[in-house]
């Protein structure tokens with residue numbers, strides 16, 4: 001059930017607002033992590049699930065009496081939080097994987113701070129998830145976990 005009935009004008013405004021929020025969130029993240037390409041982030045933020053979340057948060061803000069600007073800010077913050085959580089989860093999964101593996105298996109560390117096993121599949125998996133042709137993953141030399149702590 002929709003929370004409120006939107007007029008066609010409002011639907012159009014909402015569509016514009018969600019697109020803008022996704023673009024602003026992508027730019028904000030790109031400023032913090034320049035190796036994350038804005039286009040990749042926009043692509044992630046304009047998937048259906050993300051747009052629905054932006055729209056729901058934005059409308060929720062408006063319903064609570066926020067100005068459109070404030071509601072957009074809240075929606076952008078919520079979007080980044082969800083994105084960051086998903087990213088942390090992915091990293092935690094990697095860590096868990098690593099914990100199960102023999103300690104002698106070398107890992108490589110990307111410039112973005114993510115470490116994966118030193119094999120093509122793991123590198124490609126990370127590059128596909130977090131990088132693009134324009135901002136490729138850049139790997140340091142292989143290290144054996146436990147020996148290379150700084």
Ligand SMILES: [Zn+2]
Nearest residue numbers: 110112114137
């Ligand atoms: Zn990376």
